[in-house]
Amino acid sequence: MDHLPEPQLGADLFLLHAPSVFDFRERDDMLFAYLSDSDSVNVTSVYEIYPIGWFSIKQRLADNGFDTKIVNVASLMLMHPELDVKKLISRFEAPIFGFDLHWMAHCQGSVELAALVKEVHPEALTIFGGISATYYAEQLIQYPSVDVVVQGYDTLDPVTELVTRVRQGRRDFRSIPNLLYKTDGEVQTTGFSHTPEKNYNNVRNDWSYYRDVTDAGPEGSKLIMTLPNTGCAHDCGWCGGSRFAYRNIMGVRRTLIQKDNDLVVEELRTMSEAAKRTSIYALQCYSENRTRMHQYLDAVKELGYKSVHFEQFSLTSPDILKKMGESTDSYIMLSPESHDLRISKAAGRGNYTMEQMEEWIPRALDAGVKGIMIWYFIGMPYQDRQSVMDTIAYSERLIRKFGGWGALPLICPMVPFLDPGSQFFEEPEKHGYTIHHRTLEEHRRAMVEPLWHRRLNYSTNWLDRRQLQDVSYEAISRLVEIKGEYGVLPAGFCKAVLRTIDETRTLLGEMERALELDKKLPADLRDQIRDYNRKVLSYTNDQIMPVPRPLGGRWFDDATVPPELIQDVLVSSAAPSQVRGA
Template identity: 30%
Template sequence: MSGATGDEHLAHYDAVMLHAPSVYDFRKKPIFYGPVSDVIPSSPVFEMYPIGFMTISAHLQRAGFRTRIVNIANLMLSDPKFDAEKRIAGLDADVYFIDLHWMPHAHGALELAKLVKKHHPDARTELGGFTSSYFWKELIERPEVDLVMRGDATEEPTVRMMEALSEGKDLSSVPNLVWKDAGGAVHDNGLTYVPDDLDSVIFDYGVMIKGVMRTMDIAGSLPWRTWAQVPLTSVFTVRGCSVGCAECGGSRYANQKVCGRHHPAFRSPEKLAEDMAGISDYLKAPIFIVGDIRQAGPDYRSRFLKAVREEDIDNHVVIELFGGAGRDHFSEIDRSFPGGWSIEFSPDSYDEAVRLGMGKGYTNAAIDSTIPAAFASGCSRLDLFFMTGLPHQTRESAIGTAEAAEHLWGLVGKDDGLFIYDSPFAPFVDPGSRASRSRRNGDTGSARGRWRTTGSCWTAPRGSLCSLTRRTA
């Protein structure tokens, strides 16, 4: 059941969503990927497709369009004999959506687009995601790319695009779309669809489950290779962010620059609780709540936790922290999630000067008090993330992470699940982040004066631990 039944040779789809590996020919070439997947569920092949595939599919299906998700990366990874080109040639669709959301997919996404145009010259290829939104001018000039959808909330614009295509209408009225006409001329409709909230977005894991049942293509539908063994689901409190972390492509600065979003768009607390209840109906997998539930203020947090208790959700829940928290917060969390809960917390560095330079203003004392308070309140696991290779970080500062880890482990019991990670800030820098401004503007935001550009690369000051070359393309 890991392969398709062959229905792609028979069934026509209005839209097929293809997820590419980071490097298309990874099975043929010896490749040193670098530490691109050390702290995410997927492998260096980046077989994890973005959740936008599911939300866009749900919106298209509600509008009457037939869609399918095909995780080419996972199929290639799961079966050494899988022929990706043959599978693409056997598909039949009007439009092929290819995500270029994360920077590591730059090679794989464009290679899939080339295969689509080779075997389906009359079909259209569309690229979308954060990286596509940043590099839209470069992408639309490529012969294998027909459409680029910009922005972080593209469900409704995508429906309008598909309606226009199915009715043979002009695409000039579709917001956020960059497109080529029959003569090859490029048109930019502008980034004008930026909704103020997320309540209209459909979050439905049933799209994936029903897709598996319909096609019997398990490997082609799963979010990543090991998902069936260790499933993890997600709900989103927000698109955009109120925090300005220098290295983050989802920061306040990056969202304004790349997605035209000047303030966060939140999912209402009650809708968020409904999303979690919907997942619980399908799966008893852990639910990761993306975004700190305190980001929209104390009223949002209180309403959400009240709604969750009313839904009586017994899945394990993972929460995020964007700063320190105390026992009052954690006690409410523990009361709301009877299936247990854990925490993701990313201070980046235990050096306060480095952390402040990255845009995170809380102190080491806040970290020190947060961790034991969490375990004392019922937290089963806390993942703490540091990075090496940050602006302002000296060799001594980076090595101090090990000393900090020893100190932090000393604050909790030996059976408490405190996991500390130290991942390199390499080899990709998030497009649109303040750190990436050196790529085009010769300026690095909070790291101004500490980084210098060298052609298409940027390097750290001589003598620092992070003096590794970083490429953004």
Template identity: 20%
Template sequence: MTDLLIFHIGRKEKDRISIIHMPYGVLLSCDMLNKNGISCKIFNAAAEISAGKKFSLTNIIKKYEPKILGFTLQWHSQMLDTFKEIRKIKKAFPDKKIIMGGITAYFFSKEILKREKAVDFIIRGDPEIPLLKLCRKIKYGERDFNNIENLSYRENKKIKENPIKYSIDEKTFSSLNYSNFDYIINKNSVFKVSNNFWVGIKNNKIFYPEPFKKRFFYITSRGCFYKCSYCSAANYHLFCGRKKPVYKSPESTAKDIKKILNQGIDNIYFPTFPDTDNKNNFYIKLFKILRKKKISFNCTIDCFKLPDKNFIDSFYKTFKNNLSDSFIVISPDSFDEEIRIKNKNQNYTNKELLALLLKAYALGIKIRLYLIAGLPFSNKKTFIENILYSKKLYAFKNLEIINNTVPIEPFSPLFLNPKKYDVKIKCKTFKNFIFKKSGDLGYSTKNMSEKNIFNLIKIFNEEMSKVSQDFHPIEIRNTN
């Protein structure tokens, strides 16, 4: 018998399954609960379908007999399928209390509680302590939820939103682990598909765009210094009451990573790099500990800023025996420096980027650059400039360049302030987001329609294929 069973529902369409990865912070919440007397398990339904397994959520609930059910709602593309499943489950188990959490759940908390009667509670922002308090009250039959921070719920048919007073601190963050994979009921399916962001469906058979590897996404921090026009992160963390990023300690992270590697993970992906001024030097400290403990692995790390020489040197020293399957990911977004600073608030130059690429090339470090088509203020001229500059950069044999789109996101500056970015928002309401097709951007810029943007990506892929036999364009359809 389990107190809380958390489900992650992805999005299933005729030709694909997407949102396969659950937000891995749910493992920390699960760890917090299990360490404090509330038994908790996780079932990733999207991964189970993607692994080709048949199952029934009803049967899983009957087997584990949870009193409380949780659902992740991190990304808006989950909404349609998630609410369908919640309604079915509430009908079958009317006495089960249902909790939701995640960025999208926070943004639409009032709308969800107003429209989706099957949902009982929403936790806005960091969930660890509020979720623990809520589960204790439900478990022991208490009905007063006024003192639970970050909580939205109904009381006497009215929606109540308790103040945002909790955000995780370093001590709590460092005390919790990602490595307790036994919390995941279907962990084998989760790691079978972990190297893919989506899987395809053709003739009723599932195919995988990426080869089989066990990959884990390790979140080392919460919070973001940057305010990219298209991203929810910075605004979301402000709404969470976080004044600056909080880090898991390097010591705790290294210990956790060792446990993860002992469970057969091939690649660890660090999708957060919040260290803008290098005063914290989190990764430099972490890499030093990894070398001291002789912990090495295939590593991919997202650098939302331009990493400096010390970082490159430290990365090389730590992963020099794993460079064939390790990457540093940098997102200049555009090679037009003016557009970059307007959309990312980062003012590094192409000359500085080139110097970094030369340094990485000399050390044999693979670099992956991400560009974004359809950024505010961009046009066909700047797009052609991106193609020309990309062709020049392909002289580096250790380089990949990916040009993609980013859909409209709640909490993003672009969504909250479209006039500033001179964009026209098509996806404005809760209902719009629920029924938005996964291939839609949800906005157009002053200079380009959605159709223009997707056509330009096709041109980019065609042009890049001419200059590099190793160029493999990713599918341009958005899968978020």
């Protein structure tokens, strides 16, 4: 009897997003602890969100006649614990596989996933790109699983030319700018000359694939992101996308480059009627001028988007507030980092006082803004334990004054890493920091440390790594208690969060004691770790509404691999101990 052919998936380029730790499903020697991913966005500690710039690469290649498929391997591994990743990769047919190393959280998983691709498809080309890939290009290219590193904040032209040549059967990349690549094991470089100051990312991202995706949250609600510019005009010392970092990593003087606003509006139109049940997280709109913001808000209103969350660096001006209030259900995300102006300024913010913010909040709400979220950060210069807890006390004042949801305070630790390339990373002593991991390999090893405070690549003169971990749990616990006391969050939510924090701290303590006494984790503790990891990685959560959400339906969850192919690569017949292996 003839066997049916195994389902395959073909492309000119696969873009594969790896989990932070590639074999996370097998790990019983490290804790994916609650809050170790800051819990500030709707992702797990596996960091299953990929950079939105992949849409631009996909569209540019489509415009040139090439098929690019984005596969979120991290998301698939979370949603299908029995997924055989090697078998899945074997069903992909392409001459090139691309990997994002944009955020350092993926430094372990991305290199390991590339190694698996090289094992399964030895003739295929593996390419890396992103901010972190650019920063560590010379170290990254040394890994056997890495064939090409594409440097820069705009890789559209180099990647298009590279795909064109590979599809023509050519592997001579000497005239393509911004590449490090290997020829017979020797590393070649083509220089770093492609640094455009206009027409950056000038393609329309296409969200049409997401219109009919199901399981997208309550009542089919969807969330997309827009990114109208790249780089930054500001200089927050902890940020790898700051003006300082871009000048040093990307070798440019002009560090804020705006996308054609007409393309941003066209992008919004691709959701069509689904816009009415879609929210937007508007990234980096704090760098948009008045004219561009008005055009954006007019499009949001015309297309009927359900709501928009706007990142704002300063206190938004009255005319923009009015426009926000008229366009949709608008929310503003402020991030002063600390209630203390000295700390706020040292962090790169500090352009308004808390008194000025308190005077501005009623004006924003009166203009029709639905709510303001005020983010504070743990791990800043001059910030000791008392300062963090003073921020929590100030947060209680905000909740008492504005009722909670009108002005909602939130706090998170800077984890797992201080961005390489940022001012604090490059000039640590000057700003009161100590760097514990500096090379790419040191960061990769840190990602699999059992205890998350050891993963941190920094400490400060005011808080060591263990203190950063402890004060994070202390501060967030107290803030959750306050929100319960004032009725901002239901008591049941608060009790559940506090139970999870207690369980996490207890388990971390037991692990630390075992490692100190015996230098290893006993079998019964490993069982607890495995059970804990499986539990916290079975749902997503965030601080704004700390309720477990089922996986799936987010814009970055995989929508590429057909269900029948997924079913065909599940290890359904494996023994329980094998099921979670990759």
